[in-house]
Amino acid sequence: MGRHNSPDPYAPDAQSRPRARRRTIAIATVLVLGVATGTGVAARNGLLSFGGSCEEDAIRLDVVASPDMAPVLREEAEHARDQDVTSDGRCLDVRVQAQEAYKVADTLRDGGHPDFEVWVPDSDLWVDRASLGGNDVPLTAAGNIASSPVTMGMVPSAAESVGWPQKQYSWAELTAIATEDDKLRLGSADPARSATGLLALTKIGASAAQADKPGSDTQVAATAKVLAQRTSDSDAQALETVARDDSGTEQGNPRRNQALIVSEQAAFTHNASASEEGQLELFYPEDGAPQLDYPFTLVDEPQLSTDESRAALRFMTLLSEDKGRGILEKHGFRSGAGDPSDQLVAAAGGRAPQPFADATAEPPAPKEVQSTLGLWTITVQSARLTTVVDVSNSMGELVPSRGESRLEVTKASLIQALDQFTPEDEIGVWEFSTLLDGENDYKKLVPTQRLGDRAGKGSTQRERLTDAYSGLQPKPGYTGLYDTALAAYKDAQKTYVKGKFNALVILTDGANQDPGSITRSALVGELKRLTDPKRPVPLIAIAVGPDANKDEVKEIAAATGGSGHQIDDPAQMQEVILKAIIAAGGN
Structure with missing residues (x-):
């Protein structure tokens, strides 16, 4: 999940990006459309x-x-x-x-x-x-x-090879053609910086789900990974990556794109100055083109x-x-x-019979867009996560439906979740109870490092984490949640790595039981003070079992821009963690 790169050496360098906020009040509706050239x-x-x-x-x-x-x-x-x-x-x-x-x-x-x-x-x-x-x-x-509708454009040779203009496709079908191998090279502007890219990727997800295909989420993630290898920082830069003739190999560059996610207006502008072989021919997906x-x-x-x-x-x-x-x-x-x-x-x-006049799509729901952006974020950025696991005495209680303790089921879920991460992702693990390490309620077991890192000729970080999770055992003591959350958050902020998706994941089966700890209101206030929009570290807190306090973990997590969740069965943990990471990435 390394950072994406433009495939075109002629594209300008990326620029850093800030962030934003809004309150919308609709006061009038005036619909008009068009484009105009610059005036000097x-x-x-x-x-x-x-x-x-x-x-x-x-x-x-x-x-x-x-x-x-x-x-x-x-x-x-x-x-x-x-x-x-x-x-x-x-x-x-x-x-x-x-x-x-x-x-x-x-x-x-x-x-x-x-x-x-x-x-x-x-x-x-x-x-x-x-x-x-x-x-x-x-x-x-x-x-x-x-x-302007968002479409998929292809240079003439590529378009002809897949039946343009007579053949019509859904978004899911088009992207499957473009991502099944490297014969048809598909590019896009960065969905985190381009509405064209984000709307298209959101529609691809909806199209795959509508087709009722098993593993639609996997297909969207695979599409995102392919696009991440051929992504430009802006729509204008993406157009610079289009092949200038049918071979796509001119000027010694075999990596120019033959297909591009593009708006109709951007294709209009491109075609006005492109050679005949380098012009784009547009597919308007039959399940609807999202609109700029x-x-x-x-x-x-x-x-x-x-x-x-x-x-x-x-x-x-x-x-x-x-x-x-x-x-x-x-x-x-x-x-x-x-x-x-x-x-x-x-x-x-x-060109007809492409459905350019009647195949416009309804705007996606904000939740769909946020989920897609989160998926994109964790696909193209390596993750840096510290997992903090409750090992207090109550984690030894049995889960009635499974015949195993809460901690045993939690460990299995964490080990299984590791499979979802690449060698570039960084993960570490702490455990906590009360007075676990001298005066501290917590103990660092494995520092947060790349899963592919190897200590000399020894085991990889992934193997060290697997061993650490497997070795977790309930300890005498109670749930020292507040002091642990504050210490772990400070550590995550201190070790923040720019360019990665940084987050803190805390798993607990109970409310704070340490009478000598910081109060909840003081913890929330301190977390809000420590939160830095330029170095975001969302806290994802998961309350496990009937004794866990859902409101407590939600309040603590919300102070950092993260989320709190409650689950009855620790086996749900893997799914909840991944969904929470995607949601946090969307923010």
Whole structure:
């Protein structure tokens, strides 16, 4: 599960990413679609002059938009200047900057203070992502100004080999073709940074589940692993990886992609400048193409003046007028006015009988998106987990349905869970009770290291963990949960490894029973103080058996951005741990 890499040496380097938060209030709905080319340096910097009647009293609006939409908004802003378009008698001075949506979302989520009044990302997924943080800047959805379906594009030779345009496929079938071997090389933008990639991967999961195929989760994970090897940091960089001729081996690079998860609009732009052999032909999956929906979003709307709010909405409505729709469609975006034009679809690489007009998919539920993002996170990032296991006396009690003790069943589940991790993942184990190691309620058994690491010519870390889990035995004593949780969390923060998915997993069968420990309220307060959004370590706490306190573990885990769970049978532990890790990864 190593970090993904772009397969194309010509692609720019990745940039670091921040995080974000949002509160959405829908106040209007305006549907319009289109694309527009850039308008030159003066327009990009908002330096075009007004006519004499507007020069002194224009309303300035700063707009940040996704790179594909920014040229459209610049062209519309230039048109508004040229025509002295007004809002309440004052001209519009709209200045547009392009920025990747994930960067804006993450900046807001990290508490960054915006210096713009309007944000137009390519998907409302980013507005949702902005809401996950602690920033109080409200984001007010005013409507969607364009849309573009997410499809799979292939260079002509690859498309012909799988029956384009007559042959129709579901998402599950398309990805199965593209991932069954390396003959058809499939690329994508990073789903953690690209709505195109994330929507497609979410739809692939839904498609596999809908097909009622056994092991659909496994298929999605396998797809994610394949994509992770051929992932670019942005949609624009992903397009740079497409083969420039039918061989895909030009310029000594045999790794160019023959297939790409791509929006219709991005394919439209690519095809306008690509050679005939390097153009994309689009498959529109028959079970629905998810949509990029370009929400026009007011930023910190309560702090905007009435003039600014009205001017922003006036500018948005321009995109629903004939001129605005023409700009959008010229750049490959769909408007909300009926079916897309045959000319637009053909230029993007679509052709009948591909279902380009009627196979749009319903937006995925936020829970589906979060789960997919979590799966992606733990697929492309190595995990770093410390498991902390309760070995207090009560863990020796029998599980009635199994005839084994709680600890025996727990050990078997932990050993089985190891099979889900790769040699690049790092895992360690502590045990805890009360006064287990001098004054400490806990004891470190195996430090957190790569499962593939070998101590000299001795055993691997995986083998050492298996031995340590197998050797766990109930100890005299009670459940020293609070002091152990705090010590383990401090250690996990101290040993945090950047670029990995760091988490702490605590397994216990009871509430805290150490009268000399820190109180629960003090523990929760200290965990909140220690939590660092730039070094996230979610705590996943699992309460096992009827005596465990579900509310207690939930409250403790929530303080770190993690989750608490209660299970009756320790045999459920493996499934719960993996699902909890995926959910934490999605956050």
